[in-house]
Amino acid sequence: MGGVTVPTTVAERHYYSGMKIRLLVLVCVAAPLFAQGNRWWAWPADPDPQAVERGRVQFVTSCGGCHADNLTGTAKGPNLIRTSRVRKDADGSAITAVVHAGIPAKGMPSFQLGDGELKDVIAYMRWAVQKYDRVSPGAPPDDYPIERLLVGNAAAGKAFFNGKGNCAVCHSVTGDLAGIAKKYPPVFLQARFLMPRATKPRTATVSLRSGEKVSGELKVLNTYDVTVVDGGKPRTFAADEVQVEVKDPLAAHKALLPKYSDDDVHNMFAYLWTLQ
Amino acid sequence: MTKPTIVLLAAAAVLQAQSEWPSLNGDLSGRRYSTLKQITVQNAAQLAPAWQFKPASGASVIKGTPVVVDGVLYFTVPDHVWAVNAATGKEMWHFNRPSRGDRIANRGVAVYKGKVYFGTPDAHLVCLRADTGQQLWAVPMADVHFGYYMSNPPMVVGDKLIVGISGDAGDVTGFLKAVDPDTGKVLWTWTSVPKWGEPGSETWPSQEALLHGGGTTWVQGSYDPALNLIYWGTGNPHPVLNGRDRVGSNLYTCSIVALNADTGKLVWYFQPSPHDTTDRDATESVVLIDGIFRGQPRKMLAQASRNGYFFLLDRKTGEHLLTTSFGPQNWSLGLNKRGEPIPDAKKDPSPAGTLLQGSGTNWWVPSFSPATGLLYVNANIGVWSLTYLTNGAVQGGLDDHQGGRESALSPGDPALLALDYQTGEVRWKVGYGNPAGILTTAGGLLFTSNSNYLVALDQTTGKTVWKTNVGGPASNAPITYELAGCQYVVMAVRDTLYAFALPESR
Numbered sequence: 001m002g003g004v005t006v007p008t009t010v011a012e013r014h015y016y017s018g019m020k021i022r023l024l025v026l027v028c029v030a031a032p033l034f035a036q037g038n039r040w041w042a043w044p045a046d047p048d049p050q051a052v053e054r055g056r057v058q059f060v061t062s063c064g065g066c067h068a069d070n071l072t073g074t075a076k077g078p079n080l081i082r083t084s085r086v087r088k089d090a091d092g093s094a095i096t097a098v099v100h101a102g103i104p105a106k107g108m109p110s111f112q113l114g115d116g117e118l119k120d121v122i123a124y125m126r127w128a129v130q131k132y133d134r135v136s137p138g139a140p141p142d143d144y145p146i147e148r149l150l151v152g153n154a155a156a157g158k159a160f161f162n163g164k165g166n167c168a169v170c171h172s173v174t175g176d177l178a179g180i181a182k183k184y185p186p187v188f189l190q191a192r193f194l195m196p197r198a199t200k201p202r203t204a205t206v207s208l209r210s211g212e213k214v215s216g217e218l219k220v221l222n223t224y225d226v227t228v229v230d231g232g233k234p235r236t237f238a239a240d241e242v243q244v245e246v247k248d249p250l251a252a253h254k255a256l257l258p259k260y261s262d263d264d265v266h267n268m269f270a271y272l273w274t275l276q
Numbered sequence: 277m278t279k280p281t282i283v284l285l286a287a288a289a290v291l292q293a294q295s296e297w298p299s300l301n302g303d304l305s306g307r308r309y310s311t312l313k314q315i316t317v318q319n320a321a322q323l324a325p326a327w328q329f330k331p332a333s334g335a336s337v338i339k340g341t342p343v344v345v346d347g348v349l350y351f352t353v354p355d356h357v358w359a360v361n362a363a364t365g366k367e368m369w370h371f372n373r374p375s376r377g378d379r380i381a382n383r384g385v386a387v388y389k390g391k392v393y394f395g396t397p398d399a400h401l402v403c404l405r406a407d408t409g410q411q412l413w414a415v416p417m418a419d420v421h422f423g424y425y426m427s428n429p430p431m432v433v434g435d436k437l438i439v440g441i442s443g444d445a446g447d448v449t450g451f452l453k454a455v456d457p458d459t460g461k462v463l464w465t466w467t468s469v470p471k472w473g474e475p476g477s478e479t480w481p482s483q484e485a486l487l488h489g490g491g492t493t494w495v496q497g498s499y500d501p502a503l504n505l506i507y508w509g510t511g512n513p514h515p516v517l518n519g520r521d522r523v524g525s526n527l528y529t530c531s532i533v534a535l536n537a538d539t540g541k542l543v544w545y546f547q548p549s550p551h552d553t554t555d556r557d558a559t560e561s562v563v564l565i566d567g568i569f570r571g572q573p574r575k576m577l578a579q580a581s582r583n584g585y586f587f588l589l590d591r592k593t594g595e596h597l598l599t600t601s602f603g604p605q606n607w608s609l610g611l612n613k614r615g616e617p618i619p620d621a622k623k624d625p626s627p628a629g630t631l632l633q634g635s636g637t638n639w640w641v642p643s644f645s646p647a648t649g650l651l652y653v654n655a656n657i658g659v660w661s662l663t664y665l666t667n668g669a670v671q672g673g674l675d676d677h678q679g680g681r682e683s684a685l686s687p688g689d690p691a692l693l694a695l696d697y698q699t700g701e702v703r704w705k706v707g708y709g710n711p712a713g714i715l716t717t718a719g720g721l722l723f724t725s726n727s728n729y730l731v732a733l734d735q736t737t738g739k740t741v742w743k744t745n746v747g748g749p750a751s752n753a754p755i756t757y758e759l760a761g762c763q764y765v766v767m768a769v770r771d772t773l774y775a776f777a778l779p780e781s782r
Contacts, residue, residue, distance in 0.1 A: 038379055039377075040378060040398075040422070040423050040445070070673060079487075081446065082422075082487065084419070084421065084422075087421040087422060131671050132446060132677055133423055133445040133676070137678045137682040138681060139683040140670065144666075144681075148628055148669055151627075151628045152628075187683070190629055191683040195660070195685040195686055222726075222727030223706060223708045224726075224728075224729060225727065254686060257660050257685065257686060258604075262631055265631050
């Protein structure tokens with residue numbers, strides 16, 4: 001099946017974001033093997049988006065008044081996300097039967113929807129259940145509304161940029177950051193000004209006991225091994241026999257994280273958002 | 277250092293010397309400590325491959341911990357069980373029961389009276405004949421359609437199987453069940469989230485809030501036979517990141533609970549993360565320690581938790597003895613009078629994003645050595661993220677089980693920590709730790725995975741005495757056992773099990 005959203009959700013689950021990068025390596029190996037059969041719903045993943053949208057309109061009109069537009073229920077009708085009959089309905093027949101007959105004892109009237117309309121309603125319900133069962137938070141979508149993010153004070157953000165944040169040491173709002181707000185979705189910009197994606201690799205200088213120094217791109221650094229690429233050639237050393245001095249292009253961003261208040265974050269975002 | 281002789285005094289009650297590895301954590305204390313000592317700090321450098329086993333089919337990543345009973349090693353991946361000769365690595369049988377459900381991991385089997393038990397992606401408890409692998413029965417423990425699955429095997433307590441449940445989707449509620457090993461019949465059930473009106477429900481604002489559930493029980497607990505108490509950690513409340521709709525401490529989520537093994541009744545609880553809003557569940561191993569605390573012999577329980585705190589409790593009464601932090605965070609205002617962290621509401625996920633720092637550990641099991649008095653934990657230190665409360669702002673107004681989103685900023689530093697149980701102090705630390713389990717032995721060794729290697733360290737100092745690179749970090753927890761005078765250590769890397777031993781002992 002096409003709905004191979006499984007690997008990322010699986011990869012991100014059950015541990016805090018910190019282990020994400022490290023474990024992704026492990027999980028990716030496994031992903032193709034367990035992508036199949038990972039669903040617990042009784043129906044195929046990823047219903048047709050157009051059917052879902054038609055079904056949403058129909059559901060809101062006919063059902064939302066009692067069951068809520070998002071299926072989570074109201075005082076007048078139960079939560080359908082948590083309803084066994086919905087979740088186990090592999091072929092749609094159970095939902096069809098209830099819609100056609102109603103449940104008079106509980107005050108649910110019958111609805112005479114056409115086959116096509118009903119099919120769309122069922123597609124929407126399945127989509128809603130799948131969305132509800134979200135296994136991992138993940139990052140907000142790119143269309144996360146700007147008005148939710150824009151709660152800070154741009155002038156205070158500018159002061160932080162030039163003052164406490166020391167951002168102006170490396171960056172310029174008329175240089176590298178000119179028009180930055182046009183380049184990225186707002187929610188992406190907020191995360192990335194705090195911690196950009198590295199555009200340059202880490203480098204290191206390895207000092208050997210002999211006095212020789214080897215410098216280059218840092219490929220491996222762990223408890224036991226250091227590998228730097230010196231003139232195109234990888235050289236590996238035992239970590240406990242050398243001194244390693246690492247240059248991380250993101251070091252200033254990492255050092256700044258503990259210094260931000262949430263207000264600083266929102267003010268800085270408001271300021272950067274002015275750089276349209 | 278802690279005085280080893282004092283620590284050892286009372287250890288016998290829950291620690292029995294055994295030559296095999298008969299249950300997930302070796303015994304029911306959660307310590308993952310073996311009394312075997314053929315392999316020692318002095319000779320571990322000579323460890324060499326004894327056998328390896330790569331299943332012909334079915335295995336993706338082996339995340340399960342093998343169990344060894346009567347010379348047979350049993351291990352799993354979701355839907356599959358293998359029995360192999362523990363001395364040679366030769367396959368004896370393979371069982372496959374395809375099912376639909378979450379297959380993120382399977383942690384292994386339980387073995388009891390000639391039968392093998394394991395859980396499945398479709399939340400069934402399956403019973404096999406240990407000698408042939410033939411299925412005797414399969415009984416549902418929960419309804420897979422709601423997102424429940426089983427990743428952990430049951431824990432054998434007396435003549436019962438204690439079953440925990442996994443699931444992090446939708447409004448699932450965690451539980452523990454006691455099951456008859458002959459029939460699969462459920463004898464009692466304890467649920468992590470109470471019904472409205474029951475004790476604990478006063479820590480939730482409404483019946484509707486309770487119905488979102490939480491508190492799954494997906495890491496195996498421990499058991500004290502003298503007190504007849506089962507100990508277990510529970511997972512986070514729901515919606516995961518939205519605490520506004522569930523004001524209160526949300527018992528018994530993110531809790532450590534003690535249950536009477538005969539009745540399933542709650543005897544005491546302690547809550548490592550009251551009112552959690554960022555998936556800081558408290559399912560991690562609950563490790564039983566008998567020893568000295570402030571001059572008095574005590575029966576204790578320790579947990580290094582996902583929230584970055586180390587907790588030490590009296591396991592008879594639940595009395596709080598010690599809380600210390602093993603990594604930086606910015607969400608706690610300190611401790612309440614019970615020794616539980618007080619979450620700062622200002623650091624809850626928010627519509628505009630909250631800058632969150634955390635530290636902690638997770639499902640990979642720690643180990644406690646009574647010889648050193650140290651609890652060894654693979655932890656992650658100083659993780660940064662932005663957390664968002666989304667309430668209706670995503671997926672066309674459809675709120676979900678998560679209730680929010682999280683943007684990763686900086687992944688933190690994984691490290692192996694040696695925590696002094698009496699003070700919580702970090703006695704030593706080795707960087708570049710892996711999300712892998714830990715084993716300690718009476719040979720003075722600590723087995724785990726670090727960097728790209730399988731390693732043995734001196735448990736007193738953290739010094740590496742043996743390492744081998746077989747293609748990556750361990751994907752499970754190490755075990756050890758002795759057969760025909762030879763001590764084996766077994767770990768998995770990806771889809772293969774690797775056994776090591778001293779060449780002269782084989």
